[in-house]
Amino acid sequence: MTEHRSAGERPWFSHKPGVEPQGAERRDNGAGNLWRKCEGCAEILHVPDVEANASVCPLCQYHFPLDWRSRVRLLVDEGSFEETDRGISPQDPLKFFDSKSYRDRLEETQAKRAGKDAFINGRATIEGRPIWLGTFDFQFMGGSMGSVVGEKVTRLFEYGAADRAPVVIVSASGGARMQEGILSLMQMAKSTAALQRMRRLGVPFVSVLTHPTTGGVAASFAMLGDVILAEPRALIGFAGPRVIEQTIRQKLPPGFQRSEYLLDHGMLDAIVHRRELRPTLARLFGLLTDPA
Amino acid sequence: MKARMAKDFVLEFERPILELEEKIAELRRIAASGKVDCSREIENLDRKARKLRKEIFQDLGAWQRTQLSRHPQRPYTLDYVRMLFTDWYELHGDRNFMDDQAIVCGLARFDGRPVAVIGHQKGRNTKENVVRNFGMPFPEGYRKALRIMNLAERYRRPILTFIDTPGAYPGIEAEARGQAEAIAKNIMVMSSLRVPVVCTVIGEGGSGGALAVGVGNRVLMLENSIYSVISPEACAAILWKDQSKGEVAAGALRYTAPDCHRLGVADEVVPEPLGGAHRDPEGAARELGDALRRHLEALRGLGPDELAADRYQRVRHLGRFSERGRRVNGVEITFDEDEPLGDADR
Incomplete structure (x- = not known):
């Protein structure tokens, strides 16, 4: 049991004009739909209430998925985030084609999302401390890691190593991106090798796992934080539940591969309520890097 | 028994070659018994088998591999x-x-x-x-x-x-x-x-x-x-x-x-x-x-x-992407689409 499991009491956030999530990233089902059912407690919730509560159900603390802009706003000091490496775009090295070509799929997704791919990185401060922050955009092809995501994660660790500032990565990813084939697998090696270099310099990496973090992202840097935090009830694992069910031909136990299960099995340091992430990170960086 | 199980495994595209090889082996057995001379036939089939093997294996598809x-x-x-x-x-x-x-x-x-x-x-x-x-x-x-x-x-x-x-x-x-x-x-x-x-x-x-x-x-x-x-x-x-x-x-x-x-x-x-x-x-x-x-x-x-x-x-260096507007040593670097990442980047 950690102190972070129960909900905090104080309000987390005050609305500021000009930093609203873009229309495409709002999760409500269109204009005028102000109510949604909580996936945790099945209560009907007032959408603005949920959004004002960091997309957490005010009744049962169920954590709804959070778009990356809200994530950044929630995690770092107001106005401190400065995006880097915006100019990197994916290519189609395999000329991959399923029901449509990868190139078309990318263009369609890019038109709907804010960025060129599924990862956003940049510098910021947390309670005044400079950090490097990376966060996945799960809405971009399931947050899958291809060459662009791998390159940006790698650079993040290189930046952290260069200026000795801690790195925070908020993961939400289905794993390696199938459409870039073996090159996606190699991003696991590339990013993890960069992390190892940064670690050896004594620069902290805190990995924040959110729903869901599986496959090649879990099996590389995400499970290698100096400290690993997770949001409540996030699905975290190597193989997806469906793959496991098909392999062992039986139903999985309830709660399997959820944050609480991983904490019990020694795979996480703590489960942290979304509202508590920022102060928790600040505390950890202080404990790890303040002069003795 | 277990050795047989594995040995018996033949892929569809290997089959024509193995059939030829079996024929050759049989001819060799006959020749070894000393009753008939089939050296010419064996030679022919050997040549045919070599050619077939080359044809089948020189251009294997992804699924065959x-x-x-x-x-x-x-x-x-x-x-x-x-x-x-x-x-x-x-x-x-x-x-x-x-x-x-x-x-x-x-x-x-x-x-x-x-x-x-x-x-x-x-x-x-x-x-x-x-x-x-x-x-x-x-x-x-x-x-x-x-x-x-x-x-x-x-x-x-x-x-x-x-x-x-x-x-x-x-x-x-x-x-x-x-x-x-x-x-x-x-x-x-x-x-x-x-x-x-x-x-x-x-x-x-x-x-x-x-x-x-x-x-x-x-x-x-x-x-x-x-x-x-x-x-x-x-x-x-x-x-x-x-x-x-x-x-x-x-x-x-x-x-x-x-x-x-x-x-x-x-x-x-x-x-x-x-x-x-x-x-x-x-x-x-x-x-x-x-x-x-x-x-x-x-x-x-x-x-x-x-x-x-x-x-x-x-x-x-593994991975392919393009990049616009990155500054390296004060120079703006742009990678074009489909151009593999070069060493100039580092």
Whole structure:
């Protein structure tokens, strides 16, 4: 049991004009739909209430998925985030084609999302401390890691190593991106090798796992934080539940591969309520890097 | 009995060759009995068989190579250990939980020089596969491999790994004991080892389960091996909701040895004897031995720090993307679409 499991009491956030999530990233089902059912407690919730509560159900603390802009706003000091490496775009090295070509799929997704791919990185401060922050955009092809995501994660660790500032990565990813084939697998090696270099310099990496973090992202840097935090009830694992069910031909136990299960099995340091992430990170960086 | 089971396994596209070979063998038997002279006929059929083998094997498709990479008679890690090394001493267990026999580790000599060997191990029949779990390791397999890598580093032994797995085992216990962490940790530690590491994909290079022993100064692939982010069947199940479309996915994923070489993932494609490694394991081992010797020799000149740096640079450059407007030393750099990332970037 950690102190972070129960909900905090104080309000987390005050609305500021000009930093609203873009229309495409709002999760409500269109204009005028102000109510949604909580996936945790099945209560009907007032959408603005949920959004004002960091997309957490005010009744049962169920954590709804959070778009990356809200994530950044929630995690770092107001106005401190400065995006880097915006100019990197994916290519189609395999000329991959399923029901449509990868190139078309990318263009369609890019038109709907804010960025060129599924990862956003940049510098910021947390309670005044400079950090490097990376966060996945799960809405971009399931947050899958291809060459662009791998390159940006790698650079993040290189930046952290260069200026000795801690790195925070908020993961939400289905794993390696199938459409870039073996090159996606190699991003696991590339990013993890960069992390190892940064670690050896004594620069902290805190990995924040959110729903869901599986496959090649879990099996590389995400499970290698100096400290690993997770949001409540996030699905975290190597193989997806469906793959496991098909392999062992039986139903999985309830709660399997959820944050609480991983904490019990020694795979996480703590489960942290979304509202508590920022102060928790600040505390950890202080404990790890303040002069003795 | 169990040897027969494996020997009887014939791929559809191998069949015409094997039928010819059987005919030749029968003629030889007749000739040996001394009753009839069929030397001319044998010669003709031999020529025909050679031609056929060449025709069939010179231009194999991705799916055919996939089948060859999984061929139950294909040499496995312990076969190469037997054929390439002397003084093999197997080391067991992860010192935490168990000995996972889907991965074998040990010390041995290669050309008389001590090395560490790590490889996936499949079984040839059901009984063996119960023990080997079809070459799909649990976290303990990777942790055993990690222990041997650290051991090798302490005693400055080059590490040779042999990759041949459908993937890391997806099961409840594997997840409970941290499959993702085990793979991640191996990748991380391998990337900074201060000894030479040469990895060879000898059969199936199944995703993270392969990469967990696959971060080398050199990565070689046998001609008919594959190295993929996902199995073609699983890929087909996701994309077309149809596992049987694996053949289509095999083409789309570009995971054959020549494709991986083109993408920079494999440094060298090691030729197999005509007909595949399973038709001539000794021949396959000779080719692989020559390649390993060559690469180990080239790496011998590098010091511990250089070896780690060399391995880092090798993975650092993998991937394809374009970039606009990045400033390097005050100069704005732009990569055009479809242009592979060049060295100018660094």
